Each structure stands twice: as structure tokens, then as C-alpha cells.
Amino acid sequence: MPELPEVETTRRGIAPVLEGHRITELIVRERRLRWPVPIDLEENLRGQVIHHVERRAKYLLLKTANGTAMVHLGMSGSMRIVDKYSAPEVHDHFDIVVDGGDVVRFNDPRRFGSLLWAGLTPAEHPLLAELGPEPFSNDFTGKYLWQSGRGRKVAIKQHVMNSKIVAGVGNIYANESLFRAGIHPKRAAGRIALPRMTKLAGEIHAVLAEAVRQGGTTLRDYRGSDDKPGYFRQKLLVYGRAGEACKQCGDLIRHTVQGQRATYYCSTCQR
DNA sequence: ATGCGGACCTGTTAGC
DNA sequence: TGCTAACAGGTCCGCA
Numbered sequence: 001m002p003e004l005p006e007v008e009t010t011r012r013g014i015a016p017v018l019e020g021h022r023i024t025e026l027i028v029r030e031r032r033l034r035w036p037v038p039i040d041l042e043e044n045l046r047g048q049v050i051h052h053v054e055r056r057a058k059y060l061l062l063k064t065a066n067g068t069a070m071v072h073l074g075m076s077g078s079m080r081i082v083d084k085y086s087a088p089e090v091h092d093h094f095d096i097v098v099d100g101g102d103v104v105r106f107n108d109p110r111r112f113g114s115l116l117w118a119g120l121t122p123a124e125h126p127l128l129a130e131l132g133p134e135p136f137s138n139d140f141t142g143k144y145l146w147q148s149g150r151g152r153k154v155a156i157k158q159h160v161m162n163s164k165i166v167a168g169v170g171n172i173y174a175n176e177s178l179f180r181a182g183i184h185p186k187r188a189a190g191r192i193a194l195p196r197m198t199k200l201a202g203e204i205h206a207v208l209a210e211a212v213r214q215g216g217t218t219l220r221d222y223r224g225s226d227d228k229p230g231y232f233r234q235k236l237l238v239y240g241r242a243g244e245a246c247k248q249c250g251d252l253i254r255h256t257v258q259g260q261r262a263t264y265y266c267s268t269c270q271r
Numbered sequence: 272a273t274g275c276g277g278a279c280c281t282g283t284t285a286g287c
Numbered sequence: 288t289g290c291t292a293a294c295a296g297g298t299c300c301g302c303a
Contacts, residue, residue, distance in 0.1 A: 003297090006296075073297090076282085109282065219295080261297095
């Protein structure tokens with residue numbers, strides 16, 4: 001479900017109710033997520049003040065003086081702000097209860113999400129240590145992308161979806177940014193010249209920024225922490241449009257599969 | 272070192 | 288209408 005814009009939208013939604021507040025209780029109902037929820041997590045978090053809610057790649061980082069908790073939404077996770085007395089429903093796997101009575105509730109039908117402890121040096125956590133630059137950071141440039149692809153035969157779409165290359169680019173926005181950059185998704189990463197890579201880096205940045213502004217993309221069931229859908233779906237140019245007309249040239253949008261993920265592209269506009 | 276397929280799950284949709 | 292298969296926004300891991 002969530003890519004970077006949806007995670008960022010979630011972060012912005014939950015930050016106001018968490019930042020500066022003390023965790024009175026962490027209620028874990030289901031520990032079998034992508035990785036088991038650590039047994040000492042409740043103990044580590046109870047009584048701690050969340051001083052900051054940050055995002056790294058698609059991880060939400062809840063920072064306290066005792067250490068950092070990491071939340072990942074996986075494919076189907078969401079975090080909602082609910083009332084203390086609202087009854088948990090199916091797939092509501094944990095609650096973060098803060099002073100004042102607000103509850104941030106995590107729901108994830110597929111359980112590909114996670115809740116982990118990253119201690120006092122989260123950047124050194126194995127899941128974060130190898131991540132590439134944030135797409136919104138100054139380190140993410142066309143030149144960087146070009147250098148990272150040199151000598152590589154891997155398809156450019158899989159290259160930009162590799163979190164070690166750049167963090168947080170998922171399937172929807174990989175498809176969209178490649179279309180906007182006019183680059184064929186199956187082109188080898190090492191066979192794209194610097195100017196086109198610069199265009200691609202710019203489009204990745206732009207499409208993610210636009211999607212954040214729209215509150216993310218709701219394909220079927222994504223909702224922000226305030227229960228509102230994301231409105232970026234209307235702006236999608238290729239994702240999910242197989243067989244429809246390219247909005248740029250009128251040819252049919254094609255569908256293929258790369259690395260078990262759906263790829264959409266226009267063979268006229270993308271080379 | 273790189274690349275590929277499988278694995279982890281449930282819910283919804285497409286196809287027969 | 289009902290059953291089954293395929294597919295879905297992620298990403299790690301093990302093997303070739």
C-alpha cells in the first residue's frame with residue numbers, strides 16, 4: 001500500500017499527536033509481523049516522551065531519549081488516530097497510547113509491516129544502515145544516479161526501486177517517473193547517459209513531491225491517519241492504465257512484469 | 272558482485 | 288452465482 005508519499009502523509013498526520021507526548025502504554029496484540037515485535041519493546045517505550053517523529057525511506061522513526069522505535073507499513077499497513085475507548089478491530093496489531101488519551105493505532109491485514117527497536121543509534125540499525133540517499137536530499141542528483149548505474153545491466157526500473165540506490169521509490173512512482181523522464185523501464189541502468197539520468201532524478205523528486213502534496217495515492221484502500229484518501233491517483237499517467245491511451249501520444253499503455261512487479265509504460269514515449 | 276526467485280500474509284478481483 | 292487463481296502499494300534472504 002504505502003510508498004514514500006503515503007508514509008510521509010502518515011508521518012505528518014501522527015506527528016502532532018505524538019510529538020512532545022509521553023507514551024503511557026504500548027499495547028501489542030499481534031507480535032507476528034514481518035519480524036516478531038521485540039519482547040522488551042513495551043518496557044523500552046513505556047513512560048518515554050516521543051520528542052520527534054521522523055521518516056527514513058519508508059520507516060517511521062519514533063524518537064525518545066531511551067532509543068528509537070521503527071514502524072514500517074509494509075504493503076497494507078496504516079496508522080490512524082483513534083479515541084482511547086474505541087474498540088480494536090481485526091488486524092489492529094498495536095496501539096501507542098499517549099498522555100491525554102490519544103491513541104495511534106496500527107492496522108495491517110497482510111502483516112508485512114513491522115515494529116522494531118533501533119536503540120540510540122538508529123542509523124546503524126541493519127535495516128537502515130545500507131539505505132541510499134533520500135530522494136529529497138541534496139545527495140540524490142542525476143550525477144549520483146548515473147554513477148550508481150555505471151556498468152550495471154539491471155533494468156533501470158529495478159535500479160531505482162533498489163533501496164540501496166535511492167530510498168523510498170516504490171512501484172507506482174518508479175513507473176510514473178520513468179514515463180515522465182521518457183526512459184524505457186527495461187533499459188539497462190548502465191546504458192543511460194548523464195543528461196537523461198539528471199532528468200530522471202528530477203522527475204523522481206517531482207513526482208514524489210507532488211504526491212506528498214496530494215496526500216499520497218489511494219488505489220483501493222489507502223487512507224491517511226485522518227481517514228482521508230490520497231488524491232494523487234488522478235495524476236497517474238501510466239500506473240494501472242494498461243490498454244488505455246497514453247496521455248502524451250495516444251498509443252496504448254503497455255503492461256509487463258519486472259521482478260514480479262507490474263510495469264506500465266508507453267513504448268512510443270519511453271526509449 | 273550481481274541477479275533471480277521465493278518467502279512472508281490476507282483480501283479483493285478476474286476469469287472460468 | 289460460485290469456486291479458484293492471480294494479483295496487490297514492500298523488501299529481505301538464500302542460492303546460482
